[in-house]
Every structure is written in structure tokens, then in C-alpha cells.
Amino acid sequence: MSSRILIVEDDPVQRRLLKAAGEAAGHACEMFDNGRDALDRLMGNGPAIDAVVLDLMMPGMNGLEVLERLGVAKLSVPVVVQTSHGGIEMVVKAMRAGAFDFVVKPVSPERLKLSLENAMKATRSPVAPRLGGRGAGFGGVVAASPAMDRVLSLARRAAGSGIPVVLEGESGVGKEMIARAIQAESSRRSKPFVTVNCGAIPDNLVESILFGHEKGAFTGASERHAGKFAEADGGTLFLDEIGELAPDIQVKLLRAVQAGEIETIGARHARNVDVRLISATNKDLIAEVKAGRFREDLYYRLNVFPIHVPALRKRKEDIPQLVRHFIARFSSAALNRKIAGIAPDAMALLTAHDWPGNIRELENAIHRAVVLSDGGKLTRELFPQIEAQMPGFQLDNLEEAAACSPVAVAEQVPARQRASAQFSDGEITVSAETPVAEPARPAVDAVSLDGEVRTIAEIEEELIRFALSFYRGQMSEVARRLGIGRSTLYRKLKDYSIDPDDPVREAA
Numbered sequence: 001m002s003s004r005i006l007i008v009e010d011d012p013v014q015r016r017l018l019k020a021a022g023e024a025a026g027h028a029c030e031m032f033d034n035g036r037d038a039l040d041r042l043m044g045n046g047p048a049i050d051a052v053v054l055d056l057m058m059p060g061m062n063g064l065e066v067l068e069r070l071g072v073a074k075l076s077v078p079v080v081v082q083t084s085h086g087g088i089e090m091v092v093k094a095m096r097a098g099a100f101d102f103v104v105k106p107v108s109p110e111r112l113k114l115s116l117e118n119a120m121k122a123t124r125s126p127v128a129p130r131l132g133g134r135g136a137g138f139g140g141v142v143a144a145s146p147a148m149d150r151v152l153s154l155a156r157r158a159a160g161s162g163i164p165v166v167l168e169g170e171s172g173v174g175k176e177m178i179a180r181a182i183q184a185e186s187s188r189r190s191k192p193f194v195t196v197n198c199g200a201i202p203d204n205l206v207e208s209i210l211f212g213h214e215k216g217a218f219t220g221a222s223e224r225h226a227g228k229f230a231e232a233d234g235g236t237l238f239l240d241e242i243g244e245l246a247p248d249i250q251v252k253l254l255r256a257v258q259a260g261e262i263e264t265i266g267a268r269h270a271r272n273v274d275v276r277l278i279s280a281t282n283k284d285l286i287a288e289v290k291a292g293r294f295r296e297d298l299y300y301r302l303n304v305f306p307i308h309v310p311a312l313r314k315r316k317e318d319i320p321q322l323v324r325h326f327i328a329r330f331s332s333a334a335l336n337r338k339i340a341g342i343a344p345d346a347m348a349l350l351t352a353h354d355w356p357g358n359i360r361e362l363e364n365a366i367h368r369a370v371v372l373s374d375g376g377k378l379t380r381e382l383f384p385q386i387e388a389q390m391p392g393f394q395l396d397n398l399e400e401a402a403a404c405s406p407v408a409v410a411e412q413v414p415a416r417q418r419a420s421a422q423f424s425d426g427e428i429t430v431s432a433e434t435p436v437a438e439p440a441r442p443a444v445d446a447v448s449l450d451g452e453v454r455t456i457a458e459i460e461e462e463l464i465r466f467a468l469s470f471y472r473g474q475m476s477e478v479a480r481r482l483g484i485g486r487s488t489l490y491r492k493l494k495d496y497s498i499d500p501d502d503p504v505r506e507a508a
Helices: 012-024 035-043 064-072 089-096 107-123 146-159 175-184 203-211 247-259 284-289 297-304 318-333 344-352 360-371 406-412 455-472 475-482 486-495
Strands: 004-008 028-032 051-055 079-083 100-102 165-168 191-195 234-242 276-281 307-308 423-425 427-430
Touching: 004 012, 004 455, 012 028, 012 051, 012 107, 028 035, 035 051, 035 064, 051 064, 051 107, 064 079, 064 089, 079 089, 089 100, 089 344, 100 107, 100 318, 107 146, 107 455, 146 175, 165 175, 175 191, 175 203, 175 234, 175 276, 203 247, 234 360, 247 297, 284 297, 318 344, 318 360, 455 475, 475 486
Parallel strands: 004 028, 004 051, 051 079, 079 100, 165 276, 165 307, 191 234, 234 276
Antiparallel strands: 423 427
């Protein structure tokens, strides 16, 4: 029997797209163009609704009001909210109000299907099933964001060949998991997967650990050691933090990559090895090459197929999925811990946090909360270390919210009053008596520090950087507001060496 979902969206085009995606996933769909009628349907008679797809920004009764009234009425139907805004403020409010998950417009059919399946699965069982695990391939990677869809798409292509791969990204973003998934879905899946953390090995032992040594090759070599390359023969060698390798070891690694042979310390002859190399780094290797700390020839040998894994703060759609995944893992592993889920305000807190330690930090926070929990759900009080980093999270009025997000506050002030909204040390002062035609925004200077008029190219680059920051990296919105096409925008990003995944960076 198919599930029945309610689609609440005021845009007729979006309604049709959502209906098509829902029906393609096997659901019966009912559609409403406003929150009030949808609420009447949910509270009235009729076939049971298994899940709701709810737009947050609608005229009349908006999505937040619908969520709040569902909470008051104690209706337990899972709600997936969607928003066209890149900012997280509305999403956090929706999670507080009880939303199960969120998607950003335009949502792909695959993303919507996954979110609805998880939502309905969670209502049928107290804990979402554990997803995958080591060696489980890409099915074991917990992800829901478009950014990670692109990463996994590239990784799947890489898995079909023996091409060297470099995984770039901050520590804790899941580079090793992706490397394992590539191995698990490659022709080498039944062969060894050997990992080496290049940054954790003393310099005087790196060569021995990577390439091995013969007995008596040096003082203390009481027995023969094969080395990681030999251990991985026929399989995959994962070199984590490869940017930490010393220059003399880089030379030997280059030979291993080029010729497929290694020189064991103390051996008379080189040995051939068949190794698929996957490297990972949290450094900018190009910058390392320019600084002379990383060999240029080795860089081009390794960096044949680069994949950038974005930080968790840039793919917040993954946070609810990861939270439920870790709850399922740790609650089943902990003695006498039956955690049914997480409270809405706790999920909102975790979604709002930027997670500088990325997935590793989130995993540790959930593990700690599960161990400390005495109830059936994880509550906000179990995450004091996260709350301590977000002093303004609980604050609901305009003045208090300024400490969290001045941009969000500026968007809440009426357009003709925004110019008089002043921020200082987390405080906001709003003067509504001074109307102006446009909101106050940081200006793009036309004159340089030496008093000369700046070039058009300089001003254009600064304006693009500011637009990326202002619209939080939403490329369609940036292009529309700048009055150019998306292809033109991407070309200019390339011309000015602007990283679209780092929209908050502004021109110096």
C-alpha cells in the first residue's frame, strides 16, 4: 500500500515538480497552495497522512505557523520543510518547531525521496536503522546534501578505474570513509585496504614504514618489515595527510608512483608493486608546491583526479541524517541505552552549529550525549559544550539575535529602516524614525588607498565576492542579482580565482 504525502507549496510550478517526484517514489500526493487549508486537512477527516512536504515561505499562514499549530495539536506526522533561502535561520526555527528534516529548493527527486523515506521510517520505528559501515561502499556514506551528491558522483567514477585520487578537505569531513567506499566498489574490493597517516609518523621512520626494511638494515632492525606498499600490493594504499611528507620521502614516493616499484631499505633490488593510490590532505597542495614544501612533479602524479570534500558547515542538510545515524549506532552499542530519537530543540541546536571539527566532532558529541542520557530522547541539555559556543542561539527577539547573525537581523528590519540599524559588540540599535530608500549595506569602494580610481576588474571582483557572501553562495540568486547568466558567473569566478565553496571570503 502506497504512502500518502501532503504537499504544501504556493508556487504552482514547484507543486507540480514535487507531485511528480512524490508519485515517482510511489506515494499518493495531495496538494495545497496555503498553510491554512493544509492544516484543516491534517486536523480533519480523510485518509491518514504519512508525511508532509511544507514550504516555509508562503503568504498568509507560513510554514512556521503550520508547524507550531501541529505541535499544539500534538499531531505526530513527520514534516519535511523546504526553503529557497540559503541561510540557516529559518531552518533552525523550523527544526525547533518540530520539523523532521529540511531541503533547499530546487530539491532533486532523489533527495526528496530519501528525506521522505527516512521521515516515514522514523515514525514506524523508534530508532532509524543503522546505515552501512566500513567497506559498505557508497551505500554506507551518510549524506543528503547536493554538495555531497557531487562528491559521491565523482567518487563513483573514480572507483571504476585505477586512477590516482586526491581527497581534499578539512580534518574530520570523512575523507577516509570516501576512500574506503571507492575501494569497496572498485575491482580491488577483495584486496587489502591499507592506511597510513603521514602526519603521525616520525620523520626517521617514514621510509621504513612505507617501503619496508631488511633485517639488520640499520641499528634496531632486528627483523624484516615488509612496509605498507608491500602490504597493499594488489589493493589500495590510503595516504592520509600526504602534505606532511618530508622532501626526501617525496622523491622515493614519486618513483613508486611512476615506475610501480619500491626500494626496501637494505635490499639489493627494487620490488614491483601493484598499488592503487588514494591520498588525502587538509592543506592547499598548490600553495605547498609554490612554497617549495611539496614537489611539483609528485603533485601532478598524485593529483590526477582531485575530489574536494566540503566542510560540514557548508552542507548542513547532512546534519539531521548524520545525527540519526550516530544515535542509532551508539544507542545500539551502549548497554541498556534505548534512545528513540532527539528532541526538536536539540536538533535545531546541532543544525545551527558550524562544527569546526566537522563530522568527527558531531560524532563525539552524539556519543557523549547517548552515554549521559537517562531518557528516551536526546535533549538539548546533553550538549552543553555546543551551547557554550552559541551564546545567542536561544534568543528570539531582534536585539538578542544580533549576537548570532547581524545579516539575519538586517533582513528582519523593514527595508526603509535598515540603514539605521547599527551593530556594535553584539548589540543592535534600531532607529525607525529615519526612513531611507535603500537598506544600508557595506559599500564597494571606488577609490583605492592611494587615492586613485580603482579598475573595473577590481571592483567587479569585490562585488562578486560580496554577492557570494550576501546570498550565502546561492549561485542562481547571485547571478540573478548581478544581472548575468550562471555560465558568465562561473567564468568570472574562474577568471578571478574565486572559490564558490567559500562565499564568505571577501577581496582584500
